[in-house]
Amino acid sequence: MDIGRAKRGATERSNTEKWLWGGISCLALIAIPFVLEKGFSQYDLYLVIKILVFALFAMSFNLVLGYGGMMSFGHAAFFGVGAYCFSLLLVRASCPLVLAFLAAPFAAAIVGLIIGYFSVKIKGVFYFATITLSFAQLVYILAFKWRSFTFGDDGIQGIPVPAFISTDVSYIPYYFFALVITLICIYVLWKISKSPFGMMLMSLRENPERAAFIGIKVERYRLIAFVISAFFSGVAGVLYALLETSIAPEILYWSMSGDVILMGLLGGMTLFLGPALGAAIMVFLNSFITSYTEYWGLFLGTTLILIVLFFPKGLGGLAVEKYRTWVKGKKK
């Protein structure tokens, strides 16, 4: 029996379907800003870009949690370092945009290498979460207290955004800029998730002991995943800084690390696109609910308790499960 061939046959049949869906998604992504600008407001377009930024952040994070099984509670550090490095290079050193944009993710990756170096040796979810949290809070304190360099709690205001992606008049140019960067990053993350390295990560998540006894150098693989994740979180941080044109130490605070975990839980960590869905839900709900009540936290908490209790695979996981049973039912 050749399962490989049977499987390949099935993928060939669904290829036309794939192209169709791909085409529709592309058109939708291109149409979104124009529809929103005509029918809604610039604020809605701003929210969509924010979703892109956080979708990238959440998916980078998911390489560590969903694929690698490492409960990092310190990913705000990489997002924040990306944003801070980029902004400081522009404001303090008048560095060219391209250079700053390239340097920031590498800075985040280096911080990821340092934090990861000490963290990946730690066994146990709780201790891993604690050590990453501690490191991230250290970075936060640094940004908060080192006023002469980081502007402390004043944050960095008036980040010089070049004219071609300026958001002063319309968010449309920046939407396309952020979209292209995000899609490229997501494509790379997707390739990694399908690669032998991605499989190694999943086997580490499933059973580190077994993995060690087929020869996998557990710590090295974890560290590499951690650094890659930090790099793309840094890219998300840069996109955030450009979107907001100002940043504050709050983006390094532990609650930001918490938010990205919640996005994964909401959307579903077992799906590649799950965290992106979680990011979309979080950003929209946050803006929607905070316009009615200040008890956003209360609402978020309740939703999460319900999800963890009843839909542990997240809303994305739930949708996929329902879809699969529906397809099966149709076949019968």
Add this chain to the structure above:
Amino acid sequence: MAVLEIKGLRKKFGGVMAVAGVDLEVQEGTIHSIIGPNGAGKSTLFNLISGYYPSDGGQVFFKGKDITGLSPQEIVKMGMGRSFQVTEIFPKLTVFANIHATILYHRGEGLRLFKNAGRLFREETEEILSMVGLIDKAAETSGTLAAGDRKRLEFGIVLATKPDLLLLDEPTCGMSPAETSETIDLIQEIAAEKALSVLFTEHKMDMVFCIASSITVLNFGTIIAAGKPEDIRANEKVQQIYFGEDQCSLK
């Protein structure tokens, strides 16, 4: 020639000497069994040999090289594969992916970030799945398999690392009599075909005497007998451990 040679191996847990100075030789191409009652130190011995625990003394030689204190990864790379008493697989991955991941790593593809894993080493994976009789269950999630199938899958994972010496910790634990005899045949067949040496622990005595060419009996962390199956069967000390000296004392 001995593929595995152990000299004076010791391990202490708190006040208990789990392995108290064990000497052992496994000859190349043979099937060697370690037996002994629960708590005799069999699994601890396996964990010391395979690098899972550091030993408190003694030496382990594999293919003539001193491997004492090496990491499990280094030992696997040298060609020693092991299974566990409580089966260790990747439960949420499919049966296929369990073997596939092992092969990918073992062929040095582990660090490839942008290659499509799905296109690599499919045939090799299917070959091992057929060998251990799981090809029809390739697409199933491995964690849902029955205990016997899980043991077989772990055996397949170990084979995928292309070992020269197999360390099998109770390879038929949890299997029905029919499955047990199938597995015995499988181990014998593969060992003969690939010229492997096998060291295994087992509780089922009939299985041990059926396939082992030499047997070592362990009790309280020390060797109390070693030799050919017929010698062990006749050994008085062994009979004492397994059947008790005074079988009528309860009357």
